[in-house]
Amino acid sequence: xxxxxxxxxxxxxxxxxxxxxxxxxxxxxxxxxxxxxxxxxxxxxxxxxxxxxxxxxxxxxxxxxxxxxxxxxxxxxxxxxxxxxxxxxxxxxxxxxxxxxxxxxxxxxxxxxxxxxxxxxxxxxxxxxxxxxxxxxxxxxxxxxxxxxxxxxxxxxxxxxxxxxxxxxxxxxxxxxxxxxxxxxxxxxxxxxxxxxxxxxxxxxxxxxxxxxxxxxxxxxxxxxxxxxxxxxxxxxxxxxxxxxxxxxxxxxxx
Numbered sequence: 001x002x003x004x005x006x007x008x009x010x011x012x013x014x015x016x017x018x019x020x021x022x023x024x025x026x027x028x029x030x031x032x033x034x035x036x037x038x039x040x041x042x043x044x045x046x047x048x049x050x051x052x053x054x055x056x057x058x059x060x061x062x063x064x065x066x067x068x069x070x071x072x073x074x075x076x077x078x079x080x081x082x083x084x085x086x087x088x089x090x091x092x093x094x095x096x097x098x099x100x101x102x103x104x105x106x107x108x109x110x111x112x113x114x115x116x117x118x119x120x121x122x123x124x125x126x127x128x129x130x131x132x133x134x135x136x137x138x139x140x141x142x143x144x145x146x147x148x149x150x151x152x153x154x155x156x157x158x159x160x161x162x163x164x165x166x167x168x169x170x171x172x173x174x175x176x177x178x179x180x181x182x183x184x185x186x187x188x189x190x191x192x193x194x195x196x197x198x199x200x201x202x203x204x205x206x207x208x209x210x211x212x213x214x215x216x217x218x219x220x221x222x223x224x225x226x227x228x229x230x231x232x233x234x235x236x237x238x239x240x241x242x243x244x245x246x247x248x249x250x251x252x253x254x255x
Contacts, residue, residue, distance in 0.1 A: 001085050001088070001089045002089075003091065004076065004085075004086065004089035004093065005089045005092050005096070007091075007093070008089065008090055008092075008094060008097065009093045009096050009100075009238075012065065012093070012094065012097035012098070013097055013101075015098070015250055017061060018061070018097065018098070018101050019101075020059050021053075021061075021101055021105070022101040022102075022104055022239060023105070024053070024106025025053070025101075025102065025106050026104070026105045026106075026108065026109065028046070028049050028053075029046055029105065029106045029108075029109035029110065030109045031050075032045045032046045032109075033109045033110070033112075033113035033114050034109070034113060038139040039113060039114040039116050039119065040114075040116065040118055040205040042114055043110075043114055043116070043119050043122055043201070043216065044201075044202070044205055044206060045057055045117045045120065046106070047122060047198065047201050047202075049196050050106065050122065050129075051129075051162070051197060051198060052127050052131050052162060052183040053087075053193060054102060054126055054130055054133075055129055055132075055133045055158055055161060055162060056158050056162070057098070057100050058129065058130045058132075058133035058137070059133040059134070059136055059137045059154045059157065059158050060135050060137075060151065060154055060155065060158070061098065062094050062098065062134045062137035062138065062141075063135070063137040063141050063150055063151055063154040064151060065092075065094065065185045066094075066137065066141035066142075067141060067147040067150060067151075068139065069073070069090075071209050073086070073090070083247075083250055083251045084247055084251065087130065087138070087246070087247050087250045088247070088250075090138075091134065091135065091138055091241060091243055094134050094137075094138075095130060095131040095134040095135070098130045098134060099127045099130040099131060102126050102127060102130050103123060103126075103127060106122070106123060106126060107123055110122065110123060116205025117204060118201060118204040118205045121200065121201055121204050122201055123184060125197040125200060126197075128193070128197070128235050128239070129193060129194065129197060131239050132193050132235070132238045132242075133158070133240040135238070135239050135240075135241075135243040135246070136154075136157060136242045138219070138242065138243060139242040139243070139245050139249075140153050140154045141246075141248040142229065142246045142249045142250050142253060143249060159230045161192055161193070161194050165191070165192045165194075165195065167193070169185070169188060169189075169195075171190075173185070190231075192235050193235060193238045196234065196235060200231065220253060
């Protein structure tokens, strides 16, 4: 299992796409944090970039890698190895390499310019988003055999989480504006890991006042120890559930 993980990580880290991803994050993070005198404002600006780029690259790259590695996976399956171990090794290798690229690209500028609680939290949440969208990519790739359709579904899922979900939430808030739905918004937020990350970091830099009454609701929930614990559990579920579903499908799949 360790040999497979090491092979996947070394193979991905040699990829020009991952190197370009790391360099892009490094350049963006240096430019954003270097030009901003206030570290927390720099973290907020960098947050918007991270929430857009990290999920996109994680889900698309992981999906393409899985389709391109179909022959390698078939070779592993032909060996006396359990499919669960093979799939788990591929997941750990993929998520480990993509997370490492993110931590280098964003972590170095944060260490230099913004080594503060919100900066550390951004690194943790970004690493979590990398693992979450790799997990979703595994579920996507194992569900659909056709490469073009699988990549298309991955892009649609990213569009849903990054853009369409917020539009849906705004529509619901507009339609039910006469009702006290703030508590429901907290529950609805748990259905999108990108929104969870955004709210946690905005609350860490104390921008909840700009979010009005809804911000106070989020502050009361996420600002407590129980709320943060529940949020951490939800994010872990976003990693584990898609991976478990993909593992079950991979065990049954006829390669």
